[in-house]
Amino acid sequence: MMEDLSLHVLDIAENAVAAGAQKVDIRIAEDEKNDLLTIEIEDDGSGMDEETLRKATDPFFTTKKGRKVGLGLSLLSQAAKECDGKLEIESQPGQGAIVKATFRRSHVDRKPLGDMAQTLSALIAGHPGVRFTYAYRKGKTKQYVDTAEMWADGFWKTVAPGEEDEQKV
Numbered sequence: 001m002m003e004d005l006s007l008h009v010l011d012i013a014e015n016a017v018a019a020g021a022q023k024v025d026i027r028i029a030e031d032e033k034n035d036l037l038t039i040e041i042e043d044d045g046s047g048m049d050e051e052t053l054r055k056a057t058d059p060f061f062t063t064k065k066g067r068k069v070g071l072g073l074s075l076l077s078q079a080a081k082e083c084d085g086k087l088e089i090e091s092q093p094g095q096g097a098i099v100k101a102t103f104r105r106s107h108v109d110r111k112p113l114g115d116m117a118q119t120l121s122a123l124i125a126g127h128p129g130v131r132f133t134y135a136y137r138k139g140k141t142k143q144y145v146d147t148a149e150m151w152a153d154g155f156w157k158t159v160a161p162g163e164e165d166e167q168k169v
């Protein structure tokens with residue numbers, strides 16, 4: 001069902017957007033020395049009270065209307081546990097949330113990271129008003145992208161009706 005970690009990331013980031021986040025930070029770190037893979041998703045949304053936090057990883061808990069199950073966090077928790085890792089959630093009402101999942105990187109059941117570019121483009125295209133940052137660390141190398149840079153002058157082109165449009169799309 002969830003073949004890749006990138007799909008879990010998409011799911012957890014969608015939770016953040018559903019919680020009204022304006023900024024979602026996605027951090028992935030591969031630490032070969034300590035045989036660890038860490039995924040962290042931080043948002044500035046509505047956050048969770050103690051009771052919600054307690055139930056959040058229960059597959060039969062959701063606050064979505066018309067739904068009976070809420071699988072996002074429970075599936076990620078399960079995936080982490082299967083790889084000698086765990087899921088931790090830090091949150092307070094009005095203070096956003098930090099969801100952190102750890103995995104033993106070399107564990108045979110550890111899912112591949114998958115296509116993070118696809119996850120990011122789905123998030124960006126689906127939620128144009130939300131700022132996403134993505135940091136990927138492996139050893140001493142760090143890659144970083146911040147969609148706020150796309151809003152800077154000249155990056156996104158806006159063509160008003162009647163204006164000359166060079167781009168035939």
Ligand SMILES: Nc1ncnc2c1ncn2[C@@H]1O[C@H](COP(=O)(O)OP(=O)(O)OP(=O)(O)O)[C@@H](O)[C@H]1O
Nearest residue numbers: 015016019047056062063064070071072073074097
């Ligand atoms: N980042 C977050 N901020 C605030 N509340 C959250 C956040 N993530 C999860 N929650 C709360 O935890 C509940 C469970 O989340 P989970 O992802 O497991 O299921 P879901 O989002 O309800 O349904 P599904 O992921 O299956 O579409 C959510 O309904 C929501 O109330």
Ligand SMILES: [Mg+2]
Nearest residue numbers: 011015072073
């Ligand atoms: Mg969810």
